Amino acid sequence: MMSESIAENIVKEINGQIRGFRNLFYVQLHITADCTEDCKHCYLDKTKISEMYNLETCKDIIDQIVDLAAKKRKFPYIAFIGGDPLLHPHIDELIKYARGKKVNVVIKGNPWLLTEEKVQSLKNMGIARYHLSLDGLQNTHDSIRREGSFNRTIEAIKLLTKHNISTLVKSTVSTSNISEMKDLLVYANAIGVDAFDFQRYAPTSSENAKYMVSGLQYKNLLCELLETYKEIRVPNNKMHLLYRDHLWMLLFRELDIINDDLLTQVTSKDQTICGCSMANGNILVINYDGNVTPCAKVPNYIIGNVFESKISNIIDSNKFKALRSIENYSKCSKCKLSLMCRGCPAIAYYKNNNVFDADPQCWLDV
Numbered sequence: 001m002m003s004e005s006i007a008e009n010i011v012k013e014i015n016g017q018i019r020g021f022r023n024l025f026y027v028q029l030h031i032t033a034d035c036t037e038d039c040k041h042c043y044l045d046k047t048k049i050s051e052m053y054n055l056e057t058c059k060d061i062i063d064q065i066v067d068l069a070a071k072k073r074k075f076p077y078i079a080f081i082g083g084d085p086l087l088h089p090h091i092d093e094l095i096k097y098a099r100g101k102k103v104n105v106v107i108k109g110n111p112w113l114l115t116e117e118k119v120q121s122l123k124n125m126g127i128a129r130y131h132l133s134l135d136g137l138q139n140t141h142d143s144i145r146r147e148g149s150f151n152r153t154i155e156a157i158k159l160l161t162k163h164n165i166s167t168l169v170k171s172t173v174s175t176s177n178i179s180e181m182k183d184l185l186v187y188a189n190a191i192g193v194d195a196f197d198f199q200r201y202a203p204t205s206s207e208n209a210k211y212m213v214s215g216l217q218y219k220n221l222l223c224e225l226l227e228t229y230k231e232i233r234v235p236n237n238k239m240h241l242l243y244r245d246h247l248w249m250l251l252f253r254e255l256d257i258i259n260d261d262l263l264t265q266v267t268s269k270d271q272t273i274c275g276c277s278m279a280n281g282n283i284l285v286i287n288y289d290g291n292v293t294p295c296a297k298v299p300n301y302i303i304g305n306v307f308e309s310k311i312s313n314i315i316d317s318n319k320f321k322a323l324r325s326i327e328n329y330s331k332c333s334k335c336k337l338s339l340m341c342r343g344c345p346a347i348a349y350y351k352n353n354n355v356f357d358a359d360p361q362c363w364l365d366v
Contacts, residue, residue: 007257009233014243014252021280025069026077028108028277028285028296031058031094035083036112037146052288055090057307059097061286064311066101071312074282076101079131081108081296083288086118095125104128111149111156119163129166129194132156134184136177144176157191166194168242174201174211178221182228189232189239197242200361202297203350212347215363222251246276249341250364263340278345278355279323281315294323297346301355323355331358334366 031052052058062078069076078098085091086109098105107122108131122130135141138150160167169188173181181198188196200218203209213221222245229241243249252258277283278294285296290307292314293299304314314320323345327333332342343359351357 007255010243010252010257011262013240014258017243021282023075024077024104024282025065025072025074026079026277026283027065028079028081029058029061030081030083030286030288030296031085031088031091032083033288034087036087036110037084037149052290053089055093058090058094061306061311062094062098062101062103064306066103068312068315072282075104077104077106079106079108084110084113086110086113092121092125095122095127099126106131111153114156114159116159119159119165123163123165127165129168130156130160131168131170133171134169134188135171136180137183137187140177140180154191157193161192168195168197169193170196171198172201173198173213173218173221175213176211178213178217181221182224185225185228185241186232189237193239195240195242197244199245200344200347202344202346205350209350213361215361218247218361219251219363222248226251244276246341246344246359247362249337250362253337258337258340260336263336276342276344279342281320281324284311284315286311294320295346298349298355300353301349328356330356331362331366335364 029052065078066076080088080091080094082088085107088094095105105125105127106129107127111132114130132153133145134150134153135144141150141153142148157167157169171177171181171184177184185196200213201208201211203212225241232239233241243252249258276295277285278298280294283294285293286306287293287296287299290305291299291302292304292306292311293301294303295301301319303317303320304311306314322328326338326342329338329342329345332338335341343362345355345357345359347361348357348359349355351360
């Protein structure tokens with residue numbers, strides 16, 4: 001059991017996350033497969049030709065997102081992503097167009113093209129946040145992404161901070177870097193990032209499954225990071241640890257941070273609230289080939305294509321609706337946390353190409 005003040009702070013942050021995801025119509029828009037890095041865990045098929053280079057095509061997609069958000073009474077939120085979205089020939093025009101439609105815009109990119117001039121331009125255009133990756137300390141990160149990438153990312157964070165652009169640092173946790181996550185959290189706090197988040201490595205084949213950590217290893221990591229966060233989370237410290245990974249909810253239930261009263265208060269039957277796109281009817285991923293999926297890590301679970309159908313028709317498909325039916329999930333349907341967690345379908349998918357299988361890293365017996 002942890003101190004009441006820490007527990008209350010976590011609940012407050014979870015509730016803020018819940019409200020955010022309930023109020024947004026959020027789309028990850030992959031506008032290019034071109035990239036400035038070559039990450040070992042990349043799930044993109046870079047052999048495919050992007051049709052997102054066409055400016056008018058992208059504007060039409062933005063218009064559809066804005067219209068759908070209005071119908072749903074949600075705030076439109078677009079994350080431009082790639083590859084490296086800054087490599088798109090019309091990235092500035094797209095940001096300006098989206099901002100002109102009152103869309104909240106973030107960039108999920110790499111550090112290599114972030115010059116003083118470019119960062120000032122992004123600030124002037126009004127992006128809400130820039131996401132960067134750190135997949136371990138220097139040697140580990142560079143071995144996963146590209147030599148020199150770690151130092152360049154630190155320089156980019158300082159540059160973004162200088163221009164008052166919020167930064168989010170994210171890691172992909174695997175056997176390659178799990179031992180460095182605690183030190184990375186401390187380091188991210190020390191250099192002044194605004195938010196720290198991570199996701200679990202999702203294998204694209206049985207061969208890559210060796211990079212997956214076990215459920216017990218992952219639980220121990222969450223406990224370690226929580227204890228570390230408690231130590232560095234002093235008053236007026238701006239960095240927040242995000243709780244978007246599904247299994248945080250399981251740990252918090254075991255620690256009695258999430259109790260039955262909170263579960264009753266915040267859950268709803270039409271969507272999960274943990275930040276996962278797989279079971280949330282207001283989150284979409286549009287890939288550079290036009291394919292629409294509920295999560296970027298499951299590119300083969302295609303619910304439609306924006307070059308063949310309107311987004312409004314795609315989100316009305318039975319295949320998309322099935323993700324929000326709890327009874328379809330083999331293990332999670334039996335769990336009290338199913339509306340807040342539901343495991344990671346992307347990680348479940350790699351074994352049998354079935355998003356409804358049990359999350360192999362969930363340590364709970366139900």
